[in-house]
Amino acid sequence: MSKKVSIIGNGNWGTAMGRLLANNTVESTIFDKDVRMWGCREEYEGRFLNDIINSDRINPRYLPGVHLPENLKAVDDICSLADSDVLVFALPHQYMGAIEPLKGLVKSSCIGVSLTKGFVSAEDGDIDLVSRLIHRILDINVSVVMGANIASQVAQDMISEGTLGYTDEDAADIVYKLFNSYAYRVTKIKDIYGVEISGTLKNIVSMAYGFAEGLGYCTNTKVAIFRNGFAEMRKFFKFFYPMATTESLFQSSGVGDLLVSCMSGRNFGCARLMAEKRMNLREAEESMCFTKLQGPGTALIVYNYLRRQKRVDEFPLMSTVYRICYENEAYDAILECISSESVEK
């Protein structure tokens, strides 16, 4: 029987990926043609957004200008997705609570795929990952798909690539078939932690890069900050997630995503504005109307975690981003993150 695919979240990225999946399933022998996309019941210019998606084949609020395929169906009731064989999660991590109503309803054979970057604070003060949170709530195996992807470019079928991090080979084969296409090229790697963590940490590094840009630093200096941040991402793996591989940093979810974020991300833009206009974090966020900025929150969670682990000094770049955001540290403190040191071979 063909597998039912659903995506949870109809924001910018959810809709872009919903479109991709619907295009991939339309002539598939493995998957049900129809892809359901859940979004909460919200109005847009006097009509319900889900009704607009289903009738006008467009998501004017989150992905304007992109035609959506007929077999992508917007739904209001998240519980109607309980019969899914593949559940794709594309909610911002702050809103993952929205999946609670599915608890106990989803088939144990259902394959989860998280597209969500971001750490969650665990109750004990440790870091929790979104993939583990989903697993805990729904008791299903979860893979992740992340990469160097600007949503509007993926939605226009420009050549892009993504990384599929997995633990279960059979599930990964199915997820690969669902996501891979000529325009969206997927690489599989058996390392869910590495993919998920680097997709999250890069938001801290891209803020450091943004401070350097806002201060008008030269190319050598900016690249040194990029480079030190990338090396800190690797160090983070080594200390806290030794099961994550360096290999994943060579994937689209690693160095690729970091580079895109430093070239054009929102966290980069916020940090640049802060340094350029001498704004604090709150002023910059307000002036850019950001609602889901992830860098500062991630820097805070990571800093608290490093403090508990007594390793703050070993991550000068990540700690400095936290201090600039929350403790009025001077922007140019970021220069001290460029170290001279010996590296073990």
Added chain:
Amino acid sequence: MSKKVSIIGNGNWGTAMGRLLANNTVESTIFDKDVRMWGCREEYEGRFLNDIINSDRINPRYLPGVHLPENLKAVDDICSLADSDVLVFALPHQYMGAIEPLKGLVKSSCIGVSLTKGFVSAEDGDIDLVSRLIHRILDINVSVVMGANIASQVAQDMISEGTLGYTDEDAADIVYKLFNSYAYRVTKIKDIYGVEISGTLKNIVSMAYGFAEGLGYCTNTKVAIFRNGFAEMRKFFKFFYPMATTESLFQSSGVGDLLVSCMSGRNFGCARLMAEKRMNLREAEESMCFTKLQGPGTALIVYNYLRRQKRVDEFPLMSTVYRICYENEAYDAILECISSESVEK
């Protein structure tokens, strides 16, 4: 007795680094204050360039606008450097033959430091490295210093970093003291091959990035090319230089240098021009008056090497750059280098 330091090469990079070294030695207890800089006897506007350097404290041909310290002394006779304790090589790799007159004259205790990126063709068709060539000619231990450095920025003391790759710990300690400063931050790594090879291969990858830029590709696509090129650099290590470490790719000489080259390098600029104006390599080189472009030559050496090793297909990006440069392959063939694949953990 304080160590005599000399630098061979008075081009853009040689002069910038000569200035750095002279600033570092001026109050040193380890090094002789004077740093000698050799350049062949050439005229500039009716005077000898070396005379201009020594009297006017400026190198108007290769590093205009930068004041040079009093203790940087230009010399004409390369053999006068035979008593050096540290010999720094800053010649383009095509001109390394200039050191032949020193053969048999240099002290066996002399410490060599190569700043020169570029492969040399060995007689058997294999790849030879500049550090090994220097060792073969002068029979001295050689370290390398390379990184994400735009010369004019280093010459203005903007914060930059470099990587010191070495084999001999004691020699490396001395080289570190000679090069490291607040503005130029050196990281040591016991991996001479990794540092030298990545500093060379990045010129191929930055051409691929330039083709993508010239064709007007979107950010996702350009970053995917960067990412695939970086991964091929790693694969090259694994196959051909297993003694090189992945760690060195995380240094300034690795991901840092690659990024600078894709942002602003001459090889990048040449490739962008080729794709944008539909020029062939010769036309683009002529129109940019490049005399020492390294990317195409490196692509040729690497392609011939890969062919001999029967591994062309495993390095699609590097091979495609060769074909575009020398076999009239279409520029957009570069898209096929973005693979979808499985990666071993």
